[in-house]
Amino acid sequence: MSDFDEKRYRTEDHAGTFPQLKPGPERSSAQIDADHEVLMRDGYVIIEGLLSREQCETIKAEGLQLLNKTGRNPFEGHKTQRVYYVLSKTRITDDLATHPRILGLLDKLFMPGYLLSQSQIINIQPGEAPQALHFDDSFYRLPRPRQALGAATVWAIDDFTADNGATVVIPESQRWDDERTGLRNEAVPAVMPAGSVVFFLGTTWHGGGENTDRAARFGITHQYCEAYVRQQENYLLELSKDRVRATSPELQSLVGYNIYPPFMGMVNGMHPLRLLN
Numbered sequence: 307m308s309d310f311d312e313k314r315y316r317t318e319d320h321a322g323t324f325p326q327l328k329p330g331p332e333r334s335s336a337q338i339d340a341d342h343e344v345l346m347r348d349g350y351v352i353i354e355g356l357l358s359r360e361q362c363e364t365i366k367a368e369g370l371q372l373l374n375k376t377g378r379n380p381f382e383g384h385k386t387q388r389v390y391y392v393l394s395k396t397r398i399t400d401d402l403a404t405h406p407r408i409l410g411l412l413d414k415l416f417m418p419g420y421l422l423s424q425s426q427i428i429n430i431q432p433g434e435a436p437q438a439l440h441f442d443d444s445f446y447r448l449p450r451p452r453q454a455l456g457a458a459t460v461w462a463i464d465d466f467t468a469d470n471g472a473t474v475v476i477p478e479s480q481r482w483d484d485e486r487t488g489l490r491n492e493a494v495p496a497v498m499p500a501g502s503v504v505f506f507l508g509t510t511w512h513g514g515g516e517n518t519d520r521a522a523r524f525g526i527t528h529q530y531c532e533a534y535v536r537q538q539e540n541y542l543l544e545l546s547k548d549r550v551r552a553t554s555p556e557l558q559s560l561v562g563y564n565i566y567p568p569f570m571g572m573v574n575g576m577h578p579l580r581l582l583n
Contacts, residue, residue, distance in 0.1 A: 326418050327559055333410035341407070341505070342414045349480035349510035350496070356407060357501035362463045365398045366524050369427050369463070372396060376431070383514060385434040389427035392526075393561070394544050399425060402461050402503075403528045404556040411505060412530055415457055419533035419567075422541065422560040423456055428514070430471035430523040436516040439476070439488035443508035446535055450484045456508030456531040460496070463524045466504075468495045471517035473504055473525075479511040488513075533566035551582050558582075 344351040357365075372395055377383040392399055402408075403422060412420055446455045466472035474493035479486075488511035495515055496504040506512055508531070517523060531537060541561035550558055558564075563578045565571050571578055 326564065327555055329409065329413050330406070332406040333413055335410065338407060338410035338414070341411055345411065345505060345507065348477045350475045350477070350504055350506035350512070351411075352496055352498050352502060352504050353407060354498055354502040356405060356503055357461070357463075359500060362500045365526070366463050368396060368398050369524065369526070370429075372427060373429055380435070381438055383430065383434050383437060385431045385517075386514065387427075387429040387431065390539075391544055392425040392427055393541065394546075394549060399427070399526050399528065400553060400557055402459070402526055403560060404554055405503075408459055408503070408505065408528075409556065412457065415454065415507075416530070416532050417534075417566070419559070419564050419571075421531050421533055421537050421562060421564075422539075422557075423529040423531040423537045424539040425528050426526070428460075428525050428527060430514060430517045430525075432517050432520055432522065434471055434514070434517040436474070436490065437514035439474075439490065439493065439511050439513040441479070441488075441509055441511050442529060445538075446508075450509065451481055452509070454480065454507040454509045455535050456529060457505065458508065458527060458529040459503050459505050461503045461526040461528075462498050462500050463526060464522070465500050466496060466498050466502070466523060466525070467519065468497055468515075469517070470519035470521060471515040471523040472496050472498070474513055474515050475504070475506055476511040480507045480509040482509075482511070530560075533564070534570065537562070547582055
């Protein structure tokens with residue numbers, strides 16, 4: 307009889323020099339438990355007061371300098387400015403991607419080693435039409451209803467209102483099957499003050515709101531996914547090694563410098579962090 311334990315081999319962290327990061331105590335709290343309860347009930351949760359007005363003003367001032375072209379199609383929004391390639395252009399979104407209140411929720415949703423899937427700055431200008439309703443997990447071609455393989459945050463750097471293009475969500479739509487499509491009259495705006503975030507599951511129907519206001523609506527989104535599915539954004543090609551070295555261990559792991567047991571993500575049979583050393 308072989309003494310090889312295949313299940314243990316598949317699930318345990320085998321790294322010696324670079325073991326998986328262990329969540330700190332700030333990623334486990336009664337607040338996060340309550341956030342998770344609402345998230346699993348409604349498909350989304352709004353968390354207020356994570357950033358100060360001063361932090362929002364600093365983020366917006368730098369972010370506005372990166373804005374240029376508007377969208378190329380109705381989904382991107384012909385009157386919406388988007389910044390892709392964000393992590394290579396600015397550090398202003400790093401702390402949002404790794405905020406402990408967000409990582410604490412992700413710890414409850416996904417297996418260790420989960421990844422950042424994409425990042426954008428989104429500025430919805432006056433006159434923008436509502437974005438088509440959709441769910442972000444749709445490119446993972448597995449039948450619904452099912453577990454979410456991704457999740458997203460949209461950070462309100464401006465106040466999000468019903469008039470200026472606040473993200474809209476359809477409560478409880480994460481439970482739907484493939485036969486049901488989201489309708490506009492089912493959606494509710496994620497109204498929240500600047501410094502807040504709406505967190506929703508990849509199976510929750512949502513979309514960018516219509517902006518009938520006279521001012522633009524500035525937000526930042528980070529999306530995440532299980533470690534065993536493909537990221538939307540190829541951070542390993544986007545980010546230089548020097549840029550990655552300058553980031554926190556949490557962000558290094560999120561962009562792909564980690565191992566999902568037993569060996570997914572390896573380079574030459576070894577942990578990818580060896581590339582940075």
